[in-house]
Amino acid sequence: MTNARTVLVVHPGAEMFGSDRMLLESVIGFVESGARVVVALPARGMLDVELRRAGAEVVIIPMLVLRKVLLSFRGLPTLFRDMFRGLRASWRLISRVRPDVVYVSTIIIPQWPLVARLRGIRAVSHVHEAEASGNRLVNALLYLPHLAAHRTLVNSRFSLDTISHALPALTRRSVVVYNGVASPEGPAAPRDSLDGPxxxxxxxxxxxxxxxxxxxxxxxxxxxxxxxxxxxxxxxxxxxxxxxxxxxxxxxxxxxxxxxxxxxxxxxxxxxxxxxxxxxxxxxxxxxxxxxxxxxxxxxxxxxxxxxxxxxxxxxxxxxxxxxxxxxxxxxxxxxxxxxxxxxxxxxxxxxxxxxxxxxxxxxxxxxxxxxxxxxx
CATH class of the missing domain: 3.40.50.2000 (Glycogen Phosphorylase B;)
Structure with a gap:
């Protein structure tokens, strides 16, 4: 099926909300395919535990994560600090892991597609963010680093349309992949009648x-x-x-x-x-x-x-x-x-x-x- 056997996965957090759960599902898929999976996170958390349970190796390293607080005059010192620390850490991790492909989860860790491209490694970005009502220039700047990826996955047609409006060049290498959502085997039926509130x-x-x-x-x-x-x-x-x-x-x-x-x-x-x-x-x-x-x-x-x-x-x-x-x-x-x-x-x-x-x-x-x-x- 594939020549790629080591996947370096990068994600900006360790909680268990929507994009975190999708990251976990992606990792499970990579592990099931027989690949070695190394996941880089900026901190420990519930996601870290679930990733290791799924069979992935987890490393904690500094990385630049674009938060609104950093995109202000007061946040600039922290932004530059995280940018340089993240660049050094990403370069060293790639040298150590020697991945066949880098899977970048979300658009708010912009350095990773660029570093992967500079190292001559295939990169795939997975976009979970789309705000059509946001500023077009800001959206374009957020998506821009992911032009360095060889392929971009997006989670809806709406996300693809938002990308197309902000940065049309990125859509030419983008593919819509609807989220997979887990379900209990036999969920309980609703109440027969609404007695009470x-x-x-x-x-x-x-x-x-x-x-x-x-x-x-x-x-x-x-x-x-x-x-x-x-x-x-x-x-x-x-x-x-x-x-x-x-x-x-x-x-x-x-x-x-x-x-x-x-x-x-x-x-x-x-x-x-x-x-x-x-x-x-x-x-x-x-x-x-x-x-x-x-x-x-x-x-x-x-x-x-x-x-x-x-x-x-x-x-x-x-x-x-x-x-x-x-x-x-x-x-x-x-x-x-x-x-x-x-x-x-x-x-x-x-x-x-x-x-x-x-x-x-x-x-x-x-x-x-x-x-x-x-x-x-």
């Missing part, structure tokens, strides 16, 4: 971009109309965004809605089993929407923002609904519709799950990514 679940970062406050406001709208609703927020804030969680708690207290701040949990399926409906209320562009697919695989109706990659992730299912972003009234109306049509919604969850299993089987994702990465240089 509607249990609404949100999964994701607690950040203004992701819109958990929209869920609270929608639940408050339903409560004012006489509906009984409870909300669970499954996720945590980035360091420095503690103020937003404080705001959410204050908003929840003022709304009169029972809101459970469950924090971050690596395993989401027990929370989906306890939920009646999953919401994905992002305000901004999402390159895809793994969480929406996970809700469908868990046999739960999903209400997502009608924007960006979420249309590809949540569209086309009998039990999914798309609503305007940043619109609590629209979200409340969709939730009310699900309550009123519960018998019909409940009857469609198995067909939705069947479609999602076909579209997003992890085995297909692993095989596709491996086939794109593990080819002769």
């Amino acid at each position: 509607l249990h609404v679940l949100y999964i994701g970062r607690l950040s203004p971009r992701k819109g958990p406050d929209v869920v609270i406001d929608a639940a408050a709208e339903l409560t004012r109309s006489g509906r009984d609703v409870r909300v669970t927020l499954l996720g945590a804030v980035f360091a420095g965004y503690e103020w937003f969680e404080d705001d959410l708690r204050r908003r929840a207290a003022e709304s009169g809605v029972q809101v459970d701040f469950a924090g971050f949990h690596q395993t989401i399926w027990p929370f989906l089993e306890q939920a009646d409906v999953l919401t994905v209320p992002s305000r901004v562009d999402e390159p895809f929407g793994n969480t929406a697919v996970e809700g469908i695989l868990a046999r739960r109706p999903v209400v997502a923002s009608d924007s960006s990659g979420l249309r590809e992730a949540a569209g086309g299912y009998p039990t999914s609904r798309l609503v305007p972003a940043d619109d609590p009234q629209a979200l409340a109306a969709s939730l009310a519709e699900i309550i009123d049509e519960w018998t019909t919604v409940r009857g469609g969850v198995d067909e939705s799950r069947r479609i999602a299993l076909e579209r997003h089987a992890p085995e297909r994702y692993r095989a596709t990514v491996s086939g794109q990465v593990l080819v002769a240089s």
Whole structure:
């Protein structure tokens, strides 16, 4: 199948959110193909543990990770420090590992495609970010280093269109690979009837971009109309965004809605089993929407923002609904519709799950990514 037998994988973090989970699936695919896999991370974390469990070697090295805090006058000293430290560390690691291919996960570690190209090594970038509403010049600068890669994988047509708008040259070597999303073997069926409150679940970062406050406001709208609703927020804030969680708690207290701040949990399926409906209320562009697919695989109706990659992730299912972003009234109306049509919604969850299993089987994702990465240089 391939002449490439050592894959150096580079990723900018060690958490277990969307792109982290996809990185893990890619690594599992490489290991299953028989390749030696070495993963470079900037820090230890839950992803590190899962990668080693999957059969990869993990090394922790300094690297330049483009964060917003670095793209300011105050952040410039740290940016230059990380750039030089990262360049030296990447050069040494490649000399030690001697990889056949370098797999660069996300666009925010821009040095790696360039270093791989300078060393004469095949590089593949996997783009998990797309913000069509962002500044075109900024987007072009973020994508530019990945022109050095021999191939670029993107996770949705929306991401490809965003790249095409910002940097058309990059699309000529780009391939769409839809995310693979894992699923429990036999997820529990939804409740026969909605006796008691509607249990609404949100999964994701607690950040203004992701819109958990929209869920609270929608639940408050339903409560004012006489509906009984409870909300669970499954996720945590980035360091420095503690103020937003404080705001959410204050908003929840003022709304009169029972809101459970469950924090971050690596395993989401027990929370989906306890939920009646999953919401994905992002305000901004999402390159895809793994969480929406996970809700469908868990046999739960999903209400997502009608924007960006979420249309590809949540569209086309009998039990999914798309609503305007940043619109609590629209979200409340969709939730009310699900309550009123519960018998019909409940009857469609198995067909939705069947479609999602076909579209997003992890085995297909692993095989596709491996086939794109593990080819002769």
